Amino acid sequence: MADNQEARAAYFQIVTGIAVDRQALTKKFWDNTCKPAFAEIVRCLTGKAPACATAEAFLAWNDGPTVTAGSPPADRDNIYHYPGEAPEVSIRVGSIHSVKGETHTATLVLESFYKKHHIASLKAWLIGAKTGQGREGPENRQRLKQHYVAMTRSDTSPLSRSP
Secondary structure (H helix, E strand, C coil): CCCCHHHHHHHHHHHHHHHHCCCCCCHHHHHHHHHHHHHHHHHHHHCCCCCCHHHHHHHCCCCCCCCCCCCCCCCCCCEEEECCCCCCEEEECCCCHHHCCCCECCCCCCCCEECEEHHHHCHHHHCCCCCCCCCCHHHHHHHHHHHHHHHCCECCCCCCCCC
16 A cells, blocks of 8 residues: 555545544544545555445445433443354453453464564464573563463463463
8 A cells, every 4th residue: 555645645534533633433424534545445455446235335334233312331341242143152352461360261362563463572482482581671571471371361271270
């Protein structure tokens, strides 16, 4: 996208509108600014405008759930249920800090970014090329501690068992 000034300008218009100007994400803002910008970005990346019904449906404004005045706010428990009707799987999404002290059947660590990518920064330790603490700096020491907490949440982890 660096070589397409129109797509770059459209992208920064969205980012500036939401993050800097605190523009409310309304149907008008979506239809007049966001949707055309995303279409331009897709055209830039693929060489084609998103013209199929699936792309139109994906880019269409969605009002979301209707909230009645005085009704309690929607529950935001960060639990993903699959399938939506009669779920068989429920996955709670949270930070590594939020699961400290808990045990789970399985723990999935997703890549995140703070100054550097979390897991990419730990790759040498994760593949066994590096062990212990060296001169990796305070950020990687913190990442190693956090990843240790994440790795020891699973009740099947060899690190979570007592000798």
